Amino acid sequence: MTHSMFDVERIRKDFPILSRELPGDRPLVYLDSGNSSQKPSLVINTMRDHLEQHYSNVGRALHVLGSESTEAYEGARDKVAAFVGAPDRDEVIFTKNATEAINLVAYAFGNPTGTDERFRLGPGDEILVSEMEHHSNIVPWQLLAQRTGATLRWFPVTDEGRLDLSGLDELLNERTKIVSIVHQSNVLGTVNPVAEVLARARQTGALMMLDASQSVPHRAVDVAALGVDFVAFTGHKMVGPSGIGVLWGRRELLEAMPPFLGGGEMIEAVWMDRSTYAPVPHKFEAGTPPIVEAIGLGAAVDYLTGIGMADVMQHEHDLTVYGLQALGEVPGLRIIGPETAEERGGTLSFTIPGIHPHDVGQILDDRFGVAVRVGHHCARPLHLRFGIPATTRASFYLYNTTDEIDALVRGLHHVQKVFG
Incomplete structure (x- = not known):
């Protein structure tokens, strides 16, 4: 659940790009803020x-x-x-x-x-x-x-x-x-x-x-x-x-x-x-x-x-709890990093057996308008430590919603069907 004091729908209206439709009438689901965040009208x-x-x-x-x-x-x-x-x-x-x-x-x-x-x-x-x-x-x-x-x-x-x-x-x-x-x-x-x-x-x-x-x-x-x-x-x-x-x-x-x-x-x-x-x-x-x-x-x-960093942190914590649970329901998916939301932020990197992260990211974007990051995220030694070449990373911010995490999970189920 989203934090009660936090009106994420109002916040989303402050970011013009989030109302953009992608080719094929797909809504944009932006889960790549760990790479770069979107900008509110105030900044622009x-x-x-x-x-x-x-x-x-x-x-x-x-x-x-x-x-x-x-x-x-x-x-x-x-x-x-x-x-x-x-x-x-x-x-x-x-x-x-x-x-x-x-x-x-x-x-x-x-x-x-x-x-x-x-x-x-x-x-x-x-x-x-x-x-x-x-x-x-x-x-x-x-x-x-x-x-x-x-x-x-x-x-x-x-x-x-x-x-x-x-x-x-x-x-x-x-x-x-x-x-x-x-x-x-x-x-x-x-x-x-x-x-x-x-x-x-x-x-x-x-x-x-x-x-x-x-x-x-x-x-x-x-x-x-x-x-x-x-x-x-x-x-x-x-x-x-x-x-x-x-x-x-x-x-x-x-x-x-x-x-x-x-x-x-x-x-x-x-x-x-x-x-x-x-x-x-x-x-x-x-x-x-x-x-x-x-x-x-x-x-x-x-x-x-103006929004308050305590509320931003609480909202992201709620998203992280929700995201960890939702991704946990994708068969075989392995989270790289802590599996609980304690002392961790809203960055979820994962692998799916037998499917390269580049394929995961491509299908999520092409079919579902879900923007995630794939690769070693400029942290190659860490990926070597876990014995993997790359991960798919979904990263949340103050404008993300649980509906967008649901869209990610739907997309991942589809990816598994394609490669099933």
């Missing part, structure tokens, strides 16, 4: 209005449009900071996505221009991730290890799809400089026990980063309460536009880090032989930023705040 109209009435570059111009643009852009930073409980608005760095945010932090380690001991990295030092990470939280750390001679290690994953912390004290040790794990898995739906890992990181002096791309859109995330050092997330999964992401970091760490990109806006003064840098956040925002996208993200934050 806010971005359009800025382009039509207020657009100019930010931070440079003294004219009216310049000041309006700068005010809207910096206003979006204020909104994002409030949304994630950042103690200081200047701790919010706008990037182009969560991938860039993670790369920005990885770049700070072992950097010859850096002087802070916490970011010194070389042979003998260790970087710790997990086996359930998205490639964007694996590859930057692999590159860092190659660059510095440090060693990359990882937490394994249990058969149930949880983080295996049995070796926590051995894996997270005095040699660990940074641990970076996902807050909520984009394949398993698992919500990881941040506090337990962080407590150990604090004992050893390691810094800790969270990839919160799949949690910030779906639950109230308070960076101060979490207590970690860095948090990355992205706009396009939280009803905002693509091309805008966020790095939140503790101010004193951001101040200690060398700049990631050099150019305009990130400088204080430039001579031919040297430069001094602007204070954070501008030190990390070289060049013309994604102005309209940042303003769109501010509107997305307004939209989600």
